[in-house]
Amino acid sequence: MSSGFSDADRERIREELVAAGRELFERYGLSKTTIADLTDPVGIANGTFYQFFDSKEALFLEVLDREGERLLPELVAPFEREDDDPEAVIVAFLTRLMDEIETNPLIEQLLVDDDDLQRLRNVHTDAELEAERQESLAYFLPYVEAWYEAGAVDGPDPETVANAIRAVSLLTLHIDDLGGGDTYRETRDLVIRAVAKGLTTD
Numbered sequence: 001m002s003s004g005f006s007d008a009d010r011e012r013i014r015e016e017l018v019a020a021g022r023e024l025f026e027r028y029g030l031s032k033t034t035i036a037d038l039t040d041p042v043g044i045a046n047g048t049f050y051q052f053f054d055s056k057e058a059l060f061l062e063v064l065d066r067e068g069e070r071l072l073p074e075l076v077a078p079f080e081r082e083d084d085d086p087e088a089v090i091v092a093f094l095t096r097l098m099d100e101i102e103t104n105p106l107i108e109q110l111l112v113d114d115d116d117l118q119r120l121r122n123v124h125t126d127a128e129l130e131a132e133r134q135e136s137l138a139y140f141l142p143y144v145e146a147w148y149e150a151g152a153v154d155g156p157d158p159e160t161v162a163n164a165i166r167a168v169s170l171l172t173l174h175i176d177d178l179g180g181g182d183t184y185r186e187t188r189d190l191v192i193r194a195v196a197k198g199l200t201t202d
Contacts, residue, residue, distance in 0.1 A: 005051075010052070016041070016042040017052055018059070018062060018063060020038050020041045020042055021033075021038055021059045021060065021063050022063045024038065025106060026105040029109040029116050030056065030060050031115050031119065034056075035056060038059065058123065061120065061123070072139065074096065075097055076093070076140060079143040085152070085200070086152045087197055087199075087200040089143075090195070090199065094168050094192045095189070095192060097169055098171070098188060098192070101169060102172055102175070111173065137162050137163070137166065141159065144161050144165070151201060153200055154201050161199055164195065164199060165195065168191060171187075
């Protein structure tokens with residue numbers, strides 16, 4: 001059955017839903033944002049929302065994907081500086097990544113609301129979660145592989161080294177557990193330096 005929207009209308013409405021979603025998710029989080037909150041600014045009925053996204057979780061993932069695409073060039077920039085040694089690159093990358101995680105309002109909402117994180121996990125199959133993990137590694141794994149081949153990093157294989165680098169970002173899920181504020185930041189920075197030094201060879 002036809003939706004009654006032209007292709008141009010569908011594209012416009014989809015983009016308006018993404019824009020509304022970004023603003024509302026940043027302000028209220030996923031759980032507290034309703035379908036009506038999302039559709040009212042766009043001027044469509046609640047039921048019409050589902051012609052564009054299967055759920056508000058799917059819209060949130062779309063917003064997150066776009067945010068990742070926006071941030072990616074800046075986050076991976078340290079890997080593209082050929083004059084830096086791997087230890088300095090890993091420190092620069094993790095510092096940028098965690099600064100972004102800790103200050104980005106969209107991501108911050110996920111960190112402060114465990115229910116939101118669980119809702120997003122529930123919309124993925126195990127295969128999809130593994131595909132996302134592989135995709136997140138793919139951005140910097142080639143650099144790690146080159147270091148590994150050159151004997152500049154140490155570990156059983158390049159993917160394990162890349163996973164160890166990525167795992168440091170999980171500290172952001174435990175900011176309060178690590179003392180919050182300056183205590184957390186000093187701990188975070190120490191872990192970043194320790195991991196970078198421990199993974200690289202002299």
